[in-house]
Amino acid sequence: MICLDAAPAQPQNAQPILSWNNLNYDVKVKDGTRRILHDISGSIYPGELVAIMGASGAGKTTLLSILSGRVKGGRLEGEIKFQGAKRNPHTFKRLLAYVEQEDLMYPSLTVEETLMASAQLRLPNGKYSLDDKKERVNTLLRQLRLSQVKDTLIGDHEIRGVSGGERKRVSIGAELVTDPAILMLDEPSSGLDSSSAEMVVTLAKEMSRKRNLCTLMTIHQPSTEMVAQFDKLILLAQGKLVYMGPANQAVRYFDSLGYPSTNSNPASFFIDLMNIDFSSTEAMKKSEERVQSLADLFVKFQDSGAKLLPESDKEVSGDSGISTIVGDITEEQANLVLMESPPMNSWLSEMIVLLKRDWAMTKRSRSFVWGMAAECLVMMLFVGFVFFQLKKDQASVQNRVGALFFMTLMDIYPVIIPAMVVIMVGRKVLFRERSSGTYRMTTYFFARALSLMPVFFIPYMIMYIGIYFISHLQYHAGKFFIHMALNLVLLFCSIGYAFMMAMIVNRIDIATTIAPVSLACFILFAGNLANANAITPVLRWIKYFCIVFYTYSGLMQNELHGLEFICDPDDFSCYKDGAEVIEFYGLDVVPIWATIVINLALGIGFYIIAYCLLRWATKPRFLWI
Ligand SMILES: Nc1ncnc2c1ncn2[C@@H]1O[C@H](COP(=O)(O)OP(=O)(O)OP(=O)(O)O)[C@@H](O)[C@H]1O
Structure with a gap:
């Protein structure tokens, strides 16, 4: 059916940082219940940059909320494991960095003050002195290209502050200043121009690599360059999983199913494929059948035990100058994750x-x-x-x-x-x-x-x-x-x-x-x-x-x-x-x-x-x- 590689993408003994099985999520609606997510399973590893993609209403934010432990209301079934074991809410909360879609920060603090407050509150004093925390903030400011605006206020609609892209990077920085094991970002590119959005994804990639951090983000329609940065894609359509695997294999996978790429931007191609066409009853029925068939085919593919491997073991991303090693995370890296949450300060x-x-x-x-x-x-x-x-x-x-x-x-x-x-x-x-x-x-x-x-x-x-x-x-x-x-x-x-x-x-x-x-x-x-x-x-x-x-x-x-x-x-x-x-x-x-x-x-x-x-x-x- 499709071209499959026999070897697994991750080291043999690597343990996923987060894995989930048969997630089903229902919400109450006027005339009963509605299933938002259907039998979603998957796993992510340290060092990976993973994107959850899908058309509007596909369930991206819902899946991210469930995986981050922040979903409210409804009925949730399934199993989520953190480092192979049932999640402890306290530990997981302290090892997760979650960046919401809306940048929620105090507008009258400067960029540096925002990051420093986060460092002082969330890094344990027993392990980090004040100078260590300052050093960490300075490093982050450099890495996030924020050194120039470190004394600028965050701002809002009333106070003139940093730009939208810079604000997003501060939001990310405020989370990364700790030692998280997983970084989750909900639509980090929303409201940003294409170059700022690309910069955020590039930075996420860089951070994932440097800190061996698993980064999971929802993203609506990334550019070709952004898709090239992702290690793994999770594609959702109508709450169903239609693909989960190496980002650079997705086009090949759909091609093998008889859906050759029709767009130079892979993201647009995926969205077109997964979108429900509401223009007529017939078009809607046809697109729903296509989505169902894609979901069924992916279940079959997973059941077959086959694995998709990245096209090449190593790629170097030219434009950012950041080394992006796709799919060759070492076993040592994969298991190099904090097991315990940091203690709270006095x-x-x-x-x-x-x-x-x-x-x-x-x-x-x-x-x-x-x-x-x-x-x-x-x-x-x-x-x-x-x-x-x-x-x-x-x-x-x-x-x-x-x-x-x-x-x-x-x-x-x-x-x-x-x-x-x-x-x-x-x-x-x-x-x-x-x-x-x-x-x-x-x-x-x-x-x-x-x-x-x-x-x-x-x-x-x-x-x-x-x-x-x-x-x-x-x-x-x-x-x-x-x-x-x-x-x-x-x-x-x-x-x-x-x-x-x-x-x-x-x-x-x-x-x-x-x-x-x-x-x-x-x-x-x-x-x-x-x-x-x-x-x-x-x-x-x-x-x-x-x-x-x-x-x-x-x-x-x-x-x-x-x-x-x-x-x-x-x-x-x-x-x-x-x-x-x-x-x-x-x-x-x-x-x-x-x-x-x-x-x-x-x-x-x-x-x-x-x-x-x-x-x-x-x-x-x-x-x-
Ligand atoms: N608590 C809820 N009650 C009713 N419907 C819900 C609830 N939560 C989510 N939904 C519905 O589930 C679907 C998926 O929502 P979700 O926000 O996850 O989509 P999304 O893929 O992130 O969309 P977008 O890209 O537009 O943000 C939507 O149709 C939404 O209306």
Whole structure:
């Protein structure tokens, strides 16, 4: 039938790094289930560059997701072995470098910072010193042709950064900086021009050879030059395997089946052969029959035990200047793979790296940092001068009540919504990093919270101090520090609340709609707009869960106790002293110390809930076999 070579392509005793048998994958559709992959078997070896090709919808991404252990939903059957044994999820995750189609990185970090953070988080400190990690990053920058742009920001649609091709290479670099055994790339050429796409494939080849790394990528329609770089092809059509073998034998294989090449680009020829023609019912039926026949013939071919060998044992790729040895991986190379996953670094060192990374990003969010500082300065002057040098008359009672209420509002509205947006921005990167086990969730959470705090705490403290002295609240050291403590604890609660909301809702537009509504409830029960004692008993208890109520109550008691007001003896409705005001507003129920302690406890509660939600929401729910 076809020209077959007797000898195997791999060394006799070489062990595949990854092998899979009879993979079947079904998903639920409206009228039952649909089989996406049919009985797919295969194996890949260290040092090989393997491409999964097929028309759109053939199942390439699904197969790659299954092999990487990242498929979600549906029903998966079959067997996958890593180095001849059942995969251990933890080990496999740490030895796999997976580059998603979308380049998920922080836009405000530079290329070098991105690679360095990956190296510091993922390379074990016990094995690599800081200098070793720097050296490794520098080598990678050179190998990935990124040295020229190492100080350029990654960028996105808002920040001008590196080009699309360079960004893809950084994504690859961030994964390769570790010692992976397998590199998987989902459509690495998508969105790139032909020369950038070719460069990515060339680099993948170079890395595979240099590091004895098995690289598996899905690719839609590569150029002839790119196909020439691949060692092995996996061709899928309608979820069925129609070819798996040396890349330079595929044309010969189909020719022997009676399908001579009709295109100078082999990839276009394969896609034409495997494509379903939807132009008419008849054309569709014919193309479906052809695909079925190709799949059946490949099963027969595999069952016959025959093997396809590359045309030549050695080829040298001229244009890249990279030595591409096809099909002659030595036995020693084939088995030279890490068996164990690298240990995780200590909690503290992880925390320091993440804090530095988050702080670098926070500092560069100039519009956010300066916007917050400017807002606090403007509000300090505005509020301070509206309530300028409060006296002891009856009008000053209203002004004190209003100034303190406004200050509590300032602690929540302008904090919660921007903080929530900042927390939600890096969500996709977090999912990617958690899927590859880059760090612990506790270190991520602490670093994120701690790096946000100064942006709010520093300008807010200046604002509180400014308003306090401009408005002439009671000049008493003890009262001043209690006033500061009450406001700072509310600020701490607000950031915790922002974390919680950001974890409950996963879309910024929904979160920014829901948050103001929930904040409105806080304000209603704060004790200013509605009298705390006069709210209907059915709802009155809500104030005890309201952070604003405690702060406002504390601020009012702190400021008003000890004040005597000028009161016309004929005016029965005037307040004689602060105690009367506090009593009238119903804010004398909880002592000041308790308002601070309760708010602190509620704030810590928000952070704990946010952390639990973070763990739950970002937990990878992948099918595992
Ligand atoms: N969870 C799912 N539910 C329903 N259909 C699914 C699901 N996952 C995959 N599919 C379908 O399975 C088929 C294969 O999808 P897959 O994304 O693997 O194709 P692909 O070859 O990577 O395509 P493309 O090149 O267009 O990205 C498609 O028809 C897709 O719609």
